Amino acid sequence: MKIGLDILGGDFAPEATIQGAILAAKQLSEDQKIVLIGDQEIAKQQIEQAGENPAFFEYVHAPDHIGMGEHPTKAIAHKPESSIARGFQLLKEGVIDSFASAGNTGAMLVGAVLSVKTIPGVIRPAIATNVPKIKSGFGILLDVGANADCKPEMLPQFGLMGSLFSEYVYGIEKPTVGLVNIGEEEEKGNALTLAAYPLLKENQYINFVGNIEGRELFDEKADVMVCDGFVGNIILKLAESFYVLTRKKGFRDSFFDRFNYEQYGGSPILGVNAPVIIGHGISSPEAIKNMVLLGKDMIDSDIIERIKLAFN
Known part of the structure; x- marks a missing residue:
């Protein structure tokens, strides 16, 4: 198994990405390798400085x-030696089995x-994110940004892909x-x-269990919640603020701690033919580590093969 990681993507790259890779490598077996894509000399130098x-x-x-x-499109076309472009080339050729980056989201999608x-069979790919549940664990929300406008036929596909992933x-x-909506009744929306x-x-x-109102996102009504990328991205950004706000207000709570990205x-x-993961631009080493481990999972x-079979 080879897990590709863009070490130049993210606000704190390459320090945070390399540190995260080191943390992830300690949880992998000998036959699971992380492939660092970026400036090779800087990567080796920083790994040695970390004592690894x-x-x-x-x-x-x-x-x-x-x-x-x-x-995104111009950058992918005009920068073939960029870490993201090289990562996707390696993924296409089968040199790596997954690819993750905390860099430009649009470039990752393109x-x-x-x-x-x-x-x-998939109309458009979707980006999924975790949604903490009050009792325990979390659900999946999609799409959260790949498709600001959606056709109705896309939402059942999101539901199926989210179900398989879950x-x-x-x-x-x-x-x-x-279905994320403004009311429980079927005729609402x-x-x-x-x-x-x-x-x-x-x-x-x-x-399918029906409509999900905003106040029900964090309870046990649904494991997979579907919406267009416009609504999903607003929910995602609002949810991310919960953890930051609780910290600013000076209190800790196990539920709100689970909103920490x-x-x-x-x-x-x-919905694409290989595991691809987008990280937060402000990803810390801990976030990078978990992004790499998600690729492994x-x-x-x-x-990917399970989704392909479902749409065959």
Whole structure:
């Protein structure tokens, strides 16, 4: 198993990404290798300075990087030696089994679609994120930013991909699926949710439980919650603020602690032909570590093949 990591992506790269890789490597077996993609000399130098053996990793030299503010499509096309472009090339060629980066989100989406491509039958890939539940564990929310505008037919596909991910990566048995909406009643909502509801209800491959209101996101009503990327991204950013606000107010709570993005590391892009994970731009070493380990779990679970079979 080879887990690809962009060491130049993120606000605190390469220090945070390399430190995170070192933490992750300590939890991997001998046949599980992290491939560091970026400036090879800097990587080896920093690993040695940390008192670790550079031989524990593999390296692919990519001296260029894509900045957070760059146009995704242009950057991928004009910077073939960037860490993100090289990472996707390696993923396409099968040199690495997964690829993760805390760099430019748009470039990660464009790179995934252009290189390993969308799984046949999937209309558009979606980005998924974890949502803590009050009692314990967490659910999955998607899409959280890949598709600001969605067609109704896309939401049942999100529900199916989220269900498979929840079951085979996170071990949730028979996950339930809810539609994020402004009311519980079937006739509530906007044009998208009104059209998507019957499609979700009729889909025999998911366990649909109806509409999910904002106040129900964190209870046990649904394991998988689907929405368009516009709504999902607003929910994601609001949820991320909970942990920061509790810290600013000076109190600790085990539930709100689980909103700390570092615990989950990154968000998978579901619907493409290989495991691809996007990390937060401000990712710390702990977040990078968990992003790498999520890549390992996605490979172990064979989740991509399971999604392919579902859409065959």
